[in-house]
Each structure stands twice: as C-alpha cells, then as structure tokens.
Amino acid sequence: MLLSRNNLASVIHIKLYNMYTLTVKNNYVWQITADAGAVRISERGGSHVFENLGNAFLDIPGMGQMAFIDLGEKKIPGYDVASETWGVLVRSNTSEAYYRYEGGGILTATFDEYGTCTLSAGRNTLIPVYLDELIVDVTGIPTSN
Numbered sequence: 001m002l003l004s005r006n007n008l009a010s011v012i013h014i015k016l017y018n019m020y021t022l023t024v025k026n027n028y029v030w031q032i033t034a035d036a037g038a039v040r041i042s043e044r045g046g047s048h049v050f051e052n053l054g055n056a057f058l059d060i061p062g063m064g065q066m067a068f069i070d071l072g073e074k075k076i077p078g079y080d081v082a083s084e085t086w087g088v089l090v091r092s093n094t095s096e097a098y099y100r101y102e103g104g105g106i107l108t109a110t111f112d113e114y115g116t117c118t119l120s121a122g123r124n125t126l127i128p129v130y131l132d133e134l135i136v137d138v139t140g141i142p143t144s145n
C-alpha cells in the first residue's frame with residue numbers, strides 16, 4: 001500500500017502521539033536493566049528516561065521483571081473508569097496498574113532502597129487493577145456422582 005506524503009505524516013503523527021514517556025529512578029541496591037541489558041540504570045541514584053515508548057520490560061534483581069504493555073486503544077474489560085484513548089498495562093510479580101492517557105503519557109517508576117516500586121503518572125488516569133497471572137483448566141480429576 002502506498003501512502004501519500006500527507007497520509008504518511010498522519011500515520012507518523014498518530015504513532016508518536018499515542019506513545020508515552022517512562023522515567024525510571026533507581027534508589028535500589030542493585031542496577032536495573034532494560035532492553036535485554038542494553039540499558040543499565042545505576043544503583044543508588046541512577047535514572048533513565050525512555051521516550052516514545054511502546055512495549056518494554058525492566059529486570060529488577062531479586063524482584064523479577066516489570067512489563068509495560070502498550071495497549072493502544074484497547075481497553076481492559078471491567079475497568080471502564082478511565083475514558084482516555086491510549087493505554088498501558090504495567091505488570092509485576094504481584095501487582096498490576098492500568099494507565100490511560102491522551103496525547104503523550106508520562107509515567108515515573110521510582111524504586112526505593114528495598115526494590116519497592118512506586119508508579120506515578122504526570123497526568124491522566126492511573127489505577128491498580130487485578131488480573132490473573134495464570135488460569136488453570138482443571139482436567140483429569142474424577143468427579144463424584
């Protein structure tokens with residue numbers, strides 16, 4: 001499919017417009033990495049700004065990974081409180097957050113000395129959500145009559 005110059009500019013504008021910025025502030029005792037180790041955020045005071053972000057994940061030693069999943073316009077069923085167009089789902093080992101935004105979103109993940117993350121939004125809607133990490137379809141167990 002060929003795009004005219006105006007259509008191509010519109011596609012680029014839409015793609016950049018629904019991106020968000022993530023600032024990671026690391027006060028943890030270990031370095032945090034992203035992009036399979038390509039980005040290293042120094043321990044005890046390091047920080048990094050990811051601009052025009054889509055999907056990403058952070059590796060936090062001793063804590064696991066934190067995933068940032070770009071939802072685009074898709075909304076998570078059951079969480080209709082947010083009316084903004086664009087969305088990001090943030091998942092860690094035990095908690096999830098749902099961020100909806102208009103224009104360029106702004107998220108900040110601040111890790112304290114114990115590895116606990118406080119996630120905040122510069123604007124728009126950020127709420128905790130509760131999603132199953134694993135759903136088991138039970139099979140092979142006899143049922144009693």
